[in-house]
Amino acid sequence: MNLIQSGQVEAYLHLLKRTLAFALWDDPLLPVESAKYRSASWLKRSFVKILEMVSNLGGFTLAIRAIASETDIDEGKVWRAYPDTMIGLRRLENIQSCVETALAENIPGDLIETGAWRGGACIFMRGILLAHGETGRKVYVADSFAGLPPPDEEKHPADKGDQHHTLDFLAVDLETVKNNFRRYGLLDDQVVFLKGWFEDTLPIAPIDALAVLRLDGDMYGSTMDALTALYPKLSPGGFCIVDDYALEGCRCAVDDFRKDHHITSPLQTIDWTGRFWRKEGASIH
Numbered sequence: 553m554n555l556i557q558s559g560q561v562e563a564y565l566h567l568l569k570r571t572l573a574f575a576l577w578d579d580p581l582l583p584v585e586s587a588k589y590r591s592a593s594w595l596k597r598s599f600v601k602i603l604e605m606v607s608n609l610g611g612f613t614l615a616i617r618a619i620a621s622e623t624d625i626d627e628g629k630v631w632r633a634y635p636d637t638m639i640g641l642r643r644l645e646n647i648q649s650c651v652e653t654a655l656a657e658n659i660p661g662d663l664i665e666t667g668a669w670r671g672g673a674c675i676f677m678r679g680i681l682l683a684h685g686e687t688g689r690k691v692y693v694a695d696s697f698a699g700l701p702p703p704d705e706e707k708h709p710a711d712k713g714d715q716h717h718t719l720d721f722l723a724v725d726l727e728t729v730k731n732n733f734r735r736y737g738l739l740d741d742q743v744v745f746l747k748g749w750f751e752d753t754l755p756i757a758p759i760d761a762l763a764v765l766r767l768d769g770d771m772y773g774s775t776m777d778a779l780t781a782l783y784p785k786l787s788p789g790g791f792c793i794v795d796d797y798a799l800e801g802c803r804c805a806v807d808d809f810r811k812d813h814h815i816t817s818p819l820q821t822i823d824w825t826g827r828f829w830r831k832e833g834a835s836i837h
């Protein structure tokens with residue numbers, strides 16, 4: 553008996569979401585590096601840098617106690633040590649809603665996330681396909697598996713000064729991500745890894761059509777490269793999900809792309825940073 557027959561789809565996906573988001577347990581210590589991100593204050597970042605230098609010299613790792621509220625965790629507002637995805641429960645629920653709608657309405661195509669980190673959102677996509685007995689669609693996992701690229705300021709002036717590429721916390725190697733899929737029993741030939749910079753891998757990705765395109769590359773260039781290569785492959789009725797609308801670079805890329813391609817389908821709010829829209833009409837080839 554499969555999950556659909558036994559009526560256990562929702563129970564499995566409920567548990568999978570909470571496990572991936574590490575929402576079932578109390579938060580342990582947070583890597584000290586995380587204090588450099590979105591914490592803005594120059595003083596705090598300098599202090600963390602000194603602490604890092606001391607810990608490197610001493611050969612130990614520093615950690616701080618997480619001060620995240622339940623809402624922060626639900627909405628993926630803070631970086632934490634253990635989750636396999638940093639996007640929080642609201643954005644996981646949005647993935648579930650988009651994928652399940654695409655399945656129910658027979659929107660043709662595969663699923664992709666551009667920017668996978670530890671793989672959690674993609675693991676969840678694969679879990680949704682499994683729960684619904686869907687064997688004909690693939691989950692594409694696109695990432696450098698080495699963190700973000702340094703900004704290409706000539707090509708994308710909006711990325712000038714972007715510091716994401718300096719953050720080791722964002723670099724998770726391919727074997728680790730594969731192992732994460734394996735731990736959930738979800739590594740199989742319905743999962744395809746696209747390793748490398750988006751500007752190289754996405755234009756030649758062996759994808760015919762997409763039902764869900766999830767963008768999580770943080771920067772202007774990473775967002776624009778993904779939209780340019782993949783939006784034409786998104787089926788009418790398919791979902792384009794944006795993880796990083798709160799980040800200026802990503803927001804500008806999304807706004808520029810929607811304006812340039814006359815996309816008027818409303819941008820819907822998921823949480824403080826997540827947005828999505830549904831592709832209307834004919835493809836924009």
Ligand SMILES: C[S@@+](CC[C@H](N)C(=O)[O-])C[C@H]1O[C@@H](n2cnc3c(N)ncnc32)[C@H](O)[C@@H]1O
Nearest residue numbers: 637638667668669673696699749750768769774
């Ligand atoms: C914020 S993390 C993604 C979080 C992930 N979606 C999750 O569920 O937790 C951003 C990821 O995008 C990748 N990335 C960003 N820009 C990229 C680019 N231009 N090419 C390849 N990978 C990129 C980074 O390596 C990193 O793993």
